[in-house]
Amino acid sequence: MEALHEVIEIILLLISIIGAVAAYFRFRGRSFGVSDMLIFVPLAVAADVVCYQLFQAMAGPHGESTAYGALGAMLGLFGLAPVAAGLNMVAAAATLLCMLRHAAVRYGVLALMLVAWAAHLFLGHRDEMLAPGGALNGDRVAGENWALESGAASRAECDRQSAAQAFREGCYAKLGR
Structure with missing residues (x-):
């Protein structure tokens, strides 16, 4: 019975995230522009970075002195994860539509992908x-x-x-x- 209750809570959480993004779509009339992309992409990246840092603070074994810090990180992660998911959805939609409409955005995204690939190669061989x-x-x-x-x-x-x-x-x- 508890498992069913948890599944229902997760489904309700996902429905609320999708509903918030859909409300934003209705509010904007699905006319995303470069300004939406420039606002939501940095917000989504920042939310992802903060979520990752909170997860790192929460993960792993903890002693008695750091257990409350891990608990605080876990609660913060539970609050921020749905916000980050919504920001990522809006940022992805805005970026995709801007890439379809504007050549400069396509070249910018391509340049960022090349920089990310080069950083991955460098960091992947750092131990070597x-x-x-x-x-x-x-x-x-x-x-x-x-x-x-x-x-x-x-x-x-x-x-x-x-x-x-x-x-x-x-x-x-x-x-x-």
Whole structure:
């Protein structure tokens, strides 16, 4: 019986979100413009970011001292999630209609997609760059840190770790310490 009650509550929540968006459509007469997109897209992004931060604060195990903070984050998330869903619906509708009507918006969206893709590629390979021998192991400090952490005993170990001369010099400086 409780499961049925929860399902009904979720359905009512979704109906209220869809009803709010439909009321906005009726109010605007379905004539979305660039101003709607410029207002609702940043609001939707901000709401999504805040929801994500609240979820991160709520997720995971908590000690007794942080349990109330997690509870507050959960309550905030429950209040903000429907608002974020409504903002995302309106922002998506406004963006789609503006993309169909205006070439500048199409090019702007394409540019944002390319920037997001490049950021994804960069952040996806960040661990590889920080790994031993990766792209960020090219300076003296990285060589010193690696030699101290790994306990390198010979120059050959430093040479195998990175081809960068600055890295090797830093590694050689910390050998035997």
